[in-house]
Amino acid sequence: MGRSSVRGEGTRPRGRHDGPAGSGGSAGSGGSGAPTGRSGHGRRGRSAGPEQGRPDRRAPKGGRRRVLRWVASVLALLILGTGGAGYVYYKHLNGNIRKEDLTLGDKQMADHKANSAGQTPLNILLIGSDARDSKANQKLGGAKETFGGTPLADVQMLLHLSADRSNISVLSMPRDTMLKMPKCTDPDSGKVYAASTVDVQTNESLGRGGPGCTVAAWYELTGITIDHFMMIDFAGVVSMADAVGGVPVCVDANILSRSGGKGSGLKLEKGTTSVKGEQALQWLRTRYGFEDNTDLGRTKAQHQYLNSMVRELRKGTKLTDPGKLMNLAEAATSALTVDKGLDTVKKLYDLAEELKKAPTGRITMTTMPNVYGTGTHAGRVYPKDEEAEQVFRMIREDIPLDGKASKRKTPVTEDAAAPDGEIAVSVRNASATDALGPAQGRATTVKDLLSDAGFTKSSVDSSNVEPAATTGVLYPSADMEGDARAVAKALGIPVSQVKKSTDVSGIVLAVGADWRKDEAYPAKAAEEKTPDSANPLNGADEKACMHVNPNYTW
Secondary structure (H helix, E strand, O other), rough: OOOOOOOOOOOOOOOOOOOOOOOOEEOOOOOOOOOOOOOOOOOOOOOOOOOOOOOOOOOOOOOOOOOEOHHHHHHHHHOOHHHHHHHHHHHHHHHHHHHEEEOOEEEOOOOOOOOOOOOOOOEEEEEEEEEOOHHHHHOOOOOHOOOOOOOOOOEEEEEOOOOOOEEEEEEEOOOHHHHHHHHEHHHHHEEEEEEOOOOOHHHHHOOOOHHHHHHHHHHHOOOOOOOEEEEEEOOOOOHHHHHHHEEEEEEEOEEEOOOOEEEOOOEEEEEEEEEEEHHHHHHHHHHOOOOOOHHHHHHHHHHHHHHHHHHHOOOOOOOOOOHHHHHHHHHHHHHHHEHHHHHHHHHHHHHHHHHHOHHHHHHHEEEEEEEEEOHEOOOOOEOOOHHHHHHHHHHOOOOOOOOOOOOOOOOOOOOOOOOOOHOOOOEEOOOOOOOOOOOHHHHEEEHHHHOOOOOOOEEEOOOOOOOOOOEEEEEEOOHHHHHHHHHHHHHOOOHHHHEEOOOOEEEEEOOOOOOOOOOOOOOOOOOOOHHHHHOOOOOOOOOOOEOOOHHHHH
């Protein structure tokens, strides 16, 4: 299932070196006036990387500048709503922004369900590319052998703004997450990348046609509808960090992230330090020195930085110098690649206005619950089945990850169900597991249960026994959702397990590994709690402090 990602130093598989000290970086709509539609197709824009004070200077066409670790900076600025500074150069800044297709996959994402107040949530995928296709990117770090290589989506964070705008949830997917990659088509060359038949590292999605394939991969894994994406370049990140006047971060011991050629070069004393400029970049890209020296620790450090920056910006004491604001607007717009639904400064500003409606205390940062792989996939991670799906489901259903009561309204189901006896249901035996084959007769038994409940047009599909960990009811289009929900209700299957799928042509009941016995469906009580394995961090938590690996102290 879905995840986030962070990358930077060292020699982990498919990763890249930190480079010299001081190098680093990161990546990174529904209310009135805010962009809401999902964009269509268009060409990928040129690479732009204007120098400060040099508005029209751009890097060679086709380059996607490396996104290091400043997703936190850009996202925090959006949450604050400082995008208004861009109106100084409105038309010019619009020209800086690069646009690409929202999704390059074949599957059409499901529409959001409006609540009874007519509100819908907003999901934005933040992507950080490690492209090293310019001298500026190369100067900031990375092994020389990676210069000019295929970019990787090494930072992936999904930002969910609730329908009622009361809260924000951010879900990071580790860059080393293994998943099945969907079919993607490059809009420029027309090259078709076939769906993978084996697990592929999630950060490779960017090289399969562009950020639209990363969006498609997230949807394939999580079922979360994505409205927009923002791919962030690192150009101007130092000036951005300087413009906000520093961000307080905390370590529980002295840290020096350098050992045996690995590390970002970050050097801090125990306690809280305000970091800016290149030191902020070092913090955001540090892996060696935080916790267990993995991307998971780096993700937590990015979450801490982002929350701290939001708190600093919302104090209202930052970004008051017009010159700094103009430089910041120049650097930020030149660093952005977005879908066509966010292709102007005005749309970005409207988005910022929506985001800042959620108070800091209702911002929750999380990491996809995961487990480490074994054998050839040692060092990579996989979604932790039930717990990862729990987080995905909560986001899909607009349930706050901070555990607080939401003002959200129950989604309205537009489609009414047909009479039970007129609903055709195909029942599949999907109860096999890695250790056990399909439970004998499960499809027939459940088909008989449906017939007894009045669904007399039920039948068994013995040709498809693809395993499913969880029982689910699938439907192909919105006009059949009511029918699918009726089937689920009759068997006590939670509505969260009723899903739209383009892989079916009618109502399909897949009897999963959680229902191998001849008994009523063992539905668990609906939970609205974020698993501890997601490492939730509240935006108002000022006591968060990164644990320093004892091998990287001084």
